[in-house]
Amino acid sequence: MKAKKLFPILVLSLVLVVSGYVLFSHALVNNTFAQGDSGVDSTIPDTNELRGDVAMYSALSGNPYVIADIAESTSPAIVYISAQWPKQTSRPPSDPFQDLFDSWFFSPFPTPRAPQTPPMSQGTGFIIDPSGVVLTNQHVVGNIGDNQEITVTINAPGISGDYEAKILGSDSKLDLAVLQIVSEKQFPSVTLGDSDLSRPGEWVIAIGNPYGKQFEHTVTVGVLSAKGREITIRTDSGAAQVYSNLMQTDAAINRGNSGGPLLNIQGEVIGINTAVHAQAQGIGFAIPINVAKDVLEELIETGGVEHKLPPRAWLGILYGPVSEDAMTHFELPDTKGIMIGDVIEGSPAYESGLQPFDIIRRVDDTAIIEYQDFANVILNQEPGDDLLLTVVRQGKTMFIRVTLGDVPVDFR
Numbered sequence: 001m002k003a004k005k006l007f008p009i010l011v012l013s014l015v016l017v018v019s020g021y022v023l024f025s026h027a028l029v030n031n032t033f034a035q036g037d038s039g040v041d042s043t044i045p046d047t048n049e050l051r052g053d054v055a056m057y058s059a060l061s062g063n064p065y066v067i068a069d070i071a072e073s074t075s076p077a078i079v080y081i082s083a084q085w086p087k088q089t090s091r092p093p094s095d096p097f098q099d100l101f102d103s104w105f106f107s108p109f110p111t112p113r114a115p116q117t118p119p120m121s122q123g124t125g126f127i128i129d130p131s132g133v134v135l136t137n138q139h140v141v142g143n144i145g146d147n148q149e150i151t152v153t154i155n156a157p158g159i160s161g162d163y164e165a166k167i168l169g170s171d172s173k174l175d176l177a178v179l180q181i182v183s184e185k186q187f188p189s190v191t192l193g194d195s196d197l198s199r200p201g202e203w204v205i206a207i208g209n210p211y212g213k214q215f216e217h218t219v220t221v222g223v224l225s226a227k228g229r230e231i232t233i234r235t236d237s238g239a240a241q242v243y244s245n246l247m248q249t250d251a252a253i254n255r256g257n258s259g260g261p262l263l264n265i266q267g268e269v270i271g272i273n274t275a276v277h278a279q280a281q282g283i284g285f286a287i288p289i290n291v292a293k294d295v296l297e298e299l300i301e302t303g304g305v306e307h308k309l310p311p312r313a314w315l316g317i318l319y320g321p322v323s324e325d326a327m328t329h330f331e332l333p334d335t336k337g338i339m340i341g342d343v344i345e346g347s348p349a350y351e352s353g354l355q356p357f358d359i360i361r362r363v364d365d366t367a368i369i370e371y372q373d374f375a376n377v378i379l380n381q382e383p384g385d386d387l388l389l390t391v392v393r394q395g396k397t398m399f400i401r402v403t404l405g406d407v408p409v410d411f412r
Contacts, residue, residue: 070205070267071219076156076188077127078261079134080209080216081165081179083141083148085119124208124260125152125179126269127189132163132181133300135292136259137274138170141177144303152181155217156188169299173307173409175243175274176292177259178299190261193268195247195288200226206251206273206284208260215256222251222282224270229285231275245291247271250282262286307409313381314407316347321371322359330359331395337361338374344411352402355393362390378404 125136134152142148150165163181170177181187204224209216226248249262253276262271271286295305322335340358343349361368363377364387381387383406391398 066265067205067219067221070263070265071207071217074126074190074261074263074267075207075217075219076154077190078207078217079125079127080122080153080213081125081134081136081140081150081259082120082122082153083150085142085146085148087119122209123256123258124273126259126261127181127187128192128269130186130189132165132183132185132187133168134165134179134181135272135296136177136179137272138172138175138177140259141167141170141179143167143170143172150179152179153213153216154187159185159187167303169301169303169305171295171299171305174291174295174305175287176272176295176299176305178296190263191268192289192293193264193266193270195270195290198224198227198247198264198270198288200224203265204249204251204270205263205265206249206253206257206260207263208253208257208273210254210256218254218257220252222249224248225250225282227288231285243274243285245288246274246285247288249284249286251284252282253284309407309409311383312407313378313383313385313404314348314411315378315402315404316344316349317354318342318344319360319371319374326359330392332359332392336370337368337392338371348402348405352400354389354391354400354402357393359392360389361392361397364388 121140121142123137123140125134125140127133128135141150144167150167152163152165154160154163163183165179165181168178168180200223202224204222206220206222207217210218224247227245229246229248230242230244231246232242247262247270249271251262253273257273257276260273261269262273264270270289272289272292273284273286276284298305318341319338320341322332322337322339324335326332326339327335337359340349340354340356340360342356343354360374363374366373366377368374368377381404383404385404387402387404389400389402391400
């Protein structure tokens with residue numbers, strides 16, 4: 001009898017304990033939001049006031065719409081951009097990212113199947129000032145003076161529609177461009193964050209126009225996978241262009257997102273979506289927003305960015321080691337020296353008369369034994385230095401004097 005009476009008492013006690021724990025936990029969560037911010041609703045914070053850990057607490061406490069709120073508040077400032085070049089006069093520069101990974105966000109040129117279509121590019125941008133200043137990628141819109149017509153499409157209450165835009169400044173090395181919408185209206189704008197404070201693993205949001213207007217304002221979510229990434233592409237001139245310090249994300253980015261914003265959980269722009277690996281899953285790249293902020297004023301005031309680089313000696317050749325086959329073919333006593341593979345037109349080497357297949361055996365009094373010897377000799381020179389090269393050409397030894405130049409920006 002005693003056991004039967006004791007069982008209901010134990011059950012009732014357990015229910016009371018569980019109920020008390022639930023009530024205590026609910027009060028604790030609400031109190032977390034109430035502390036130090038009495039002007040904000042403790043259960044559903046205002047999206048515009050979300051900052052730092054508050055956004056995370058909001059999501060964990062029953063607000064599943066944090067991402068949706070950020071997308072809704074920033075989307076009016078995110079625009080679709082199209083640039084069209086006259087059919088018979090000029091065409092846009094090639095997409096610098098197209099060759100590296102087979103296909104980047106989009107091909108800015110018409111396919112061979114539609115030659116009658118004027119050259120056109122398309123992408124995304126975002127308004128950074130209510131006066132209509134737009135930030136995007138240079139490879140989306142080209143440069144000042146390219147005779148292109150740029151149209152910015154806005155989807156925001158009261159100002160939706162197509163607007164003409166002009167390029168204020170652009171820079172291909174940074175792949176940045178600043179546009180001005182031709183209008184007296186006031187436009188919604190985004191807030192620029194601090195990309196230096198971003199951390200791998202934090203949530204990020206990408207908004208853009210994959211495949212043009214058909215899927216405009218597409219929202220994808222992921223994490224910041226890594227920082228400080230570097231990719232190398234080949235420019236129209238054949239030079240290698242290095243894009244460094246890029247942000248890597250696994251947020252789904254597709255063709256047409258180029259120039260769109262990468263947002264943090266606070267709704268601030270921390271990057272500009274630029275490239276995506278076509279053969280991988282979840283490998284996209286963005287330009288840190290601090291890079292753009294550092295040159296924004298210069299782009300607007302001067303139309304470009306002056307890349308101040310230290311002087312560096314330049315001969316202007318592509319070269320490699322002397323192979324056993326080359327030694328036999330040119331009847332050389334050994335494989336010492338370097339063989340010129342190509343001479344860059346207009347370079348000091350070109351002006352001095354150096355030719356492909358010339359073999360450089362000595363620079364002044366320094367014998368060139370290995371491939372690295374020649375690189376070290378040039379590295380220790382200054383632009384303007386005169387060198388006397390001992391060259392073997394078609395079995396004959398000759399002396400060629402050359403004055404070194406400064407490495408052009410396109411070859412840095």
